[in-house]
Structure formats: C-alpha cells, structure tokens
Amino acid sequence: MTLLNPDDATGWVTNSNQAITIRLFSGEDVMSVEKFLKQNTTNSALSEEECDLDIVEFHPSFTYTVFGELEKIFGYKGLQIYLNYAAGSLMTYLQIFYKNTVNKIETIENVSLKVDEIEEPITKVLSSDLLHSISDFSKAVVSESIDFTPNGKKIHQYTLSNENDCVYEIYENNFSDKEFRKFHQRLQTFVIFFIEGGQFVDDTDEKWTFYTLYKKADYCGKNVYSFVGFCSVYNYFHWPDNIRARISQFLVLPPYQQSGHGSKLYNFIRQSILSNTLIVDLTVEDPNEAFDDMRDKNDIKWMLSAGNIKKLDKPLPFKDLHNLMSASKFCKKQLIRVAELCLLKNLNNKSSKSDNFKEYRIWVKKRLFRQNYDMLIEMEPEERKKKLQDTFDSVYQDYIRILSTI
Structure with missing residues (x-):
C-alpha cells in the first residue's frame, strides 16, 4: 500500500472553481446525450456521432458558499464535478468523477486523512427537482429541445449584428407563477456561483419582478431556447402611492x-x-465595478440620444439638476454621477487651467467633501486639501476612462 507523508497532503487539494464545470445541453438524440454523459470529458471531445449535441461549458466564479472561504476540496486526485443543465428549463443532473481518494492511502504517521464531502454541500444549493439518472436527464434535454418555451410573458427581442441565425428574447416573470417558481429554484444556483455575496431570495414575495433572457436558435425548423441571463428587480413602496x-x-x-x-x-x-x-426611480443594490461601468456608459448614451446632455452646460445645485434630469428617473447618487460625467464631456477637453474646468473641479470637490465629511473634518487643513485633491484626481481619471469608451 502507498504511504503518504502528511507534508505531501497538499497534492490532494483541488481548487473548487476549476473542479466544477457547468454545462448547458441541447440535442435531439437521447443516445447521443447518454453516450456523452457516460464519459468523463468536455465538449471538445465530441465525436462525429455526437455532432447534433450543443454543449456550452464554463466554470463558476465563486464556490465559497459551497466549499468554504478558501474554495478548496481535499482528498481527491483527478476530481471533476459536472453540473449538467438542460439549456432552456435548467433541469439539472450532477456528476462527480475522480481517479483516486486519500482514504485509500496509508499515512506514515498516526494521522487520519479523510476526503471532503462533495455531493451533500453542492446538493444543498441545487433545486429540489434534481434529476438522478443519465437516462432521465438525457430525455429531458431532448424533450425540451423540441417543446420548451420560456416561462412568462415575452416583452422584447433583439438581434446581434454578427449573429444571423438567432434572436434573443426577454421574458417578464414573478412568483405568482408556480411554474416560474420551480424554474427559479434551478436558476438561483447561478446567483451563488457568479454574484459575489449573492443570496437566495424569498420566492413567496410577489414584489419581485424577473427578466429572463434567452437565445432562440432555429434548428431544423424548430425553435431551440438556451438560457443566457436574468435580472431581478424588487419593487419597494414609495409614499404615497x-x-x-x-x-x-x-x-x-x-x-x-x-x-x-x-x-x-x-x-x-x-x-x-x-x-x-408608478415608478419614481431606479436604484441598484451593491453593484460591482463591471456593472457600474456598463450602467454609466449606457446612462450617458441615453442622455446623448435624448438630447439631455446639451442642457447641462454648467455646474448646478442638486435641486436644479433634479428638475433638469427628472425624466431620467436616476436615483440621487446616479443622477449626480451622470451629471458630473456629462458636464465633463461637454467641457470638450478644455485645459485644466481654464475657468470652466476650475468651476467643474470645485463643483466635484464640494460633492466629495460632503460625501466624506466625517473623515475629512478630522484632518489638518493641508492634509485635508491634499486628500481632497487626490480623491478628485482619482475620480477624474475614472471619468476620463469611462468617457473614452463612448
């Protein structure tokens, strides 16, 4: 029997983000799906007989909710975890493969090494209607490739200029629809895997509105849907009605x-x-940097297309800004940010020594001072002045970066 020195135990540690592969399946032949699933392989190894399968693969960004803060799994060699989804309905089938476990290795000291549990923690974040056999999953994939249509009301569609063979559709849903609630139980696992700090929401609260995005492709005269993404919006009461x-x-x-x-x-x-x-404004809960960038760029483009940016030709008090931009329904924080970006764009790269830019700089600095008052007021005047200038320079460079992409 092979002996294991405890110092070599790190060789039995696997990064859980890399061990998990998420796969979205579409296909019309049950045997092809079954054959593929029985192999411990990726879509790059599809044979000619399996060419009617469409399998999209990717890894999660976060798995700390399942496997702990370090996102490590101990005790396996050659570990592969496959989360198989039917591309439209997201019906799910879990597979776990490995070549060896540390349980089969004898240590040279009186040390007990045990493998980390995999199936139990990962099943906790999967839907209750998890499928338990290759046969059941394969049939689900083929059935929905023929008959599946998304839940909810179709409210918008668009195409991309570089894709001629498909259309993208947006559907609106809420938890009053029992079928959508079942679908959401499968969908919400993606929240854990891709949204840092993401949590499951209460699916009995009908104040939620969900927008689901699907790719619809024509396959032999039939519409085949694949899940692309979603957005959840919570509708808060705002006095009076x-x-x-x-x-x-x-x-x-x-x-x-x-x-x-x-x-x-x-x-x-x-x-x-x-x-x-009925809606007075739109806010965003804890956006990450990528979302902030996307939001800023699109809000400025909307201001440009609506002609509103031309009206913003000088710094204004918040009350005047709100009156000028009320139709945008930006929340207060975003309204100020977009206004600062738009006015900077209107300066047309004027010299930093110009009166217009000096006025702009003072305007932004006043906002930064109010926003960071508790910290700045504790500083000595010279230190405060330097800190405020450094903060302005950082904001200014970020604004230039964003505007350069528009």
Whole structure:
C-alpha cells in the first residue's frame, strides 16, 4: 500500500472553481446525450456521432458558499464535478468523477486523512427537482429541445449584428407563477456561483419582478431556447402611492459576456421603468465595478440620444439638476454621477487651467467633501486639501476612462 507523508497532503487539494464545470445541453438524440454523459470529458471531445449535441461549458466564479472561504476540496486526485443543465428549463443532473481518494492511502504517521464531502454541500444549493439518472436527464434535454418555451410573458427581442441565425428574447416573470417558481429554484444556483455575496431570495414575495433572457436558435425548423441571463428587480413602496424599483441581481452567463447582452437587458429594463408612471426611480443594490461601468456608459448614451446632455452646460445645485434630469428617473447618487460625467464631456477637453474646468473641479470637490465629511473634518487643513485633491484626481481619471469608451 502507498504511504503518504502528511507534508505531501497538499497534492490532494483541488481548487473548487476549476473542479466544477457547468454545462448547458441541447440535442435531439437521447443516445447521443447518454453516450456523452457516460464519459468523463468536455465538449471538445465530441465525436462525429455526437455532432447534433450543443454543449456550452464554463466554470463558476465563486464556490465559497459551497466549499468554504478558501474554495478548496481535499482528498481527491483527478476530481471533476459536472453540473449538467438542460439549456432552456435548467433541469439539472450532477456528476462527480475522480481517479483516486486519500482514504485509500496509508499515512506514515498516526494521522487520519479523510476526503471532503462533495455531493451533500453542492446538493444543498441545487433545486429540489434534481434529476438522478443519465437516462432521465438525457430525455429531458431532448424533450425540451423540441417543446420548451420560456416561462412568462415575452416583452422584447433583439438581434446581434454578427449573429444571423438567432434572436434573443426577454421574458417578464414573478412568483405568482408556480411554474416560474420551480424554474427559479434551478436558476438561483447561478446567483451563488457568479454574484459575489449573492443570496437566495424569498420566492413567496410577489414584489419581485424577473427578466429572463434567452437565445432562440432555429434548428431544423424548430425553435431551440438556451438560457443566457436574468435580472431581478424588487419593487419597494414609495409614499404615497408609488414604487421605487431596485435592481438586485443581474447576470449574463460567462459564454455570453462581452457581446452586449448586459447593455441590451439593462437598457430595456430602464426603458420599462421610464414608461411606468408608478415608478419614481431606479436604484441598484451593491453593484460591482463591471456593472457600474456598463450602467454609466449606457446612462450617458441615453442622455446623448435624448438630447439631455446639451442642457447641462454648467455646474448646478442638486435641486436644479433634479428638475433638469427628472425624466431620467436616476436615483440621487446616479443622477449626480451622470451629471458630473456629462458636464465633463461637454467641457470638450478644455485645459485644466481654464475657468470652466476650475468651476467643474470645485463643483466635484464640494460633492466629495460632503460625501466624506466625517473623515475629512478630522484632518489638518493641508492634509485635508491634499486628500481632497487626490480623491478628485482619482475620480477624474475614472471619468476620463469611462468617457473614452463612448
């Protein structure tokens, strides 16, 4: 029997983000799906007989909710965890493969080494209707490739200029639909894997509105749907009889990122907010940097297309800004940020020594001082002045970066 020195135990540690592969399946032949699933392989190894399968693969960004803060799994060699999804309905089948476990290795000291549990913690974040056999999953894939249509009401569609064989559709849903609640139980696992700090939401609360995004492709005269992403919006009460809408979760799956889908989804949601007279503004819950960038760029483009940016030709008090930009339904923080970006754009690269730029710099610095008052007021005057200038320089460079992409 092979002996294991405890110092060599690190060789039995696997990064859980890399061990897990998420796969979205479409296909019309049950035997082809079954044959592929019985192999411990990726879609790059599809044979000619399996060419009718469409399998999209990617890894999760975060697995600490399942496997701990370090995102490590101990005790396996050659570990592969496959989360297999039917591309449209997200019906799920879990597979776990490995070549060896540390349980079979004898240590040279009186040390007991045990493998980390895999199936139990990962099953906790999967839906209760998890499929348990290759046969059942294969049949589900083929059935929905023929018959599946998304839940909810189709409210928008668009195409991409570089894709001629498909269309993307957005559907609106809420938890009053029992079928959508079942679908959401499968969908919400992606929240854990791709949104840092993401949590499951209460699916009995009907104040949630969900926008799901699908790719619809023609395959031999049939429409085949693949899930692309989603956005959840919570509708808060706003006195006396209005609503404040808050984007809570926003996700485009990795294979579809960097193609404009996030902007398409966000712009449609914003346009829906603007056309709803009950909604007073749109906020975002804990956005990450990538979402902030996408949001800023699209909000400025909207200001440009609406002609509103031309009206902003000088620094204004918040009250005047709000009156000027009220139709945008930006929340206060975003309204100020967009106004600062738009006015900087209107300066047309004027010299930093010009009166217009000096006025702009003072305007932004006043906002930064109010925003960071508690910290700045504790500093000595010279230190405060330097800190405020450094903060302004950082904001200014970030604004230049954003405007350079528009």
